[in-house]
Amino acid sequence: xxxxxxxxxxxxxxxxxxxxxxxxxxxxxxxxxxxxxxxxxxxxxxxxxxxxxxxxxxxxxxxxxxxxxxxxxxxxxxxxxxxxxxxxxxxxxxxxxxxxxxxxxxxxxxxxxxxxxxxxxxxxxxxxxxxxxxxxxxxxxxxxxxxxxxxxxxxxxxxxxxxxxxxxxxxxxxxxxxxxxxxxxxxxxxxxxxxxxxxxxxxxxxxxxxxxxxxxxxxxxxxxxxxxxxxxxxxxxx
Numbered sequence: 001x002x003x004x005x006x007x008x009x010x011x012x013x014x015x016x017x018x019x020x021x022x023x024x025x026x027x028x029x030x031x032x033x034x035x036x037x038x039x040x041x042x043x044x045x046x047x048x049x050x051x052x053x054x055x056x057x058x059x060x061x062x063x064x065x066x067x068x069x070x071x072x073x074x075x076x077x078x079x080x081x082x083x084x085x086x087x088x089x090x091x092x093x094x095x096x097x098x099x100x101x102x103x104x105x106x107x108x109x110x111x112x113x114x115x116x117x118x119x120x121x122x123x124x125x126x127x128x129x130x131x132x133x134x135x136x137x138x139x140x141x142x143x144x145x146x147x148x149x150x151x152x153x154x155x156x157x158x159x160x161x162x163x164x165x166x167x168x169x170x171x172x173x174x175x176x177x178x179x180x181x182x183x184x185x186x187x188x189x190x191x192x193x194x195x196x197x198x199x200x201x202x203x204x205x206x207x208x209x210x211x212x213x214x215x216x217x218x219x220x221x222x223x224x225x226x227x228x229x230x231x232x233x234x235x236x237x238x
């Protein structure tokens with residue numbers, strides 16, 4: 001809502017999510033209906049951003065994904081290997097971040113980004129058309145000797161507009177430069193600073209969880225002596 005309100009008449013508005021823009025799929029749990037409800041609201045919000053021409057992206061710092069590595073493994077697979085592809089991992093342990101940011105011969109120089117890839121996942125059918133999920137890797141470091149590779153998740157409507165993609169690329173680098181030798185989008189850093197959880201708020205959430213556990217017949221154990229001693233010291237934040 002804020003992005004749409006701000007975007008009226010603005011040349012460009014960019015929103016960031018800390019982490020992937022794909023919601024984790026919990027349909028196999030007993031709360032599948034709750035997840036579906038949240039997913040519908042989330043997809044509606046993404047559609048609102050798309051319809052209002054707002055750029056959005058998910059920023060993953062120090063990613064451990066191996067999606068590109070998996071593509072490379074497929075090129076090595078024989079017909080026999082393809083019959084049991086789940087067990088075929090000749091490059092197990094290698095990550096995409098290592099490939100793009102290997103210190104001696106990184107594929108991405110300072111400020112460079114990779115090609116844009118389409119994301120295949122179990123929830124792929126939920127993100128249709130302009131919402132379909134894509135990603136690229138970017139070296140946010142300004143130091144050739146120390147690559148810092150991040151993954152950026154983006155929807156199709158950003159991929160299809162070269163200008164939006166370039167503006168997003170520039171904004172990520174500008175935000176990361178603010179943080180100096182520890183490149184990370186400054187606005188996400190500020191969001192973490194502002195989103196402080198007080199001890200009182202944590203205790204309220206704990207009480208809500210305990211009540212729900214009791215309602216479902218679960219058992220609530222006592223606090224450890226160590227934790228009880230900590231709480232007795234007048235802590236004000238968590």
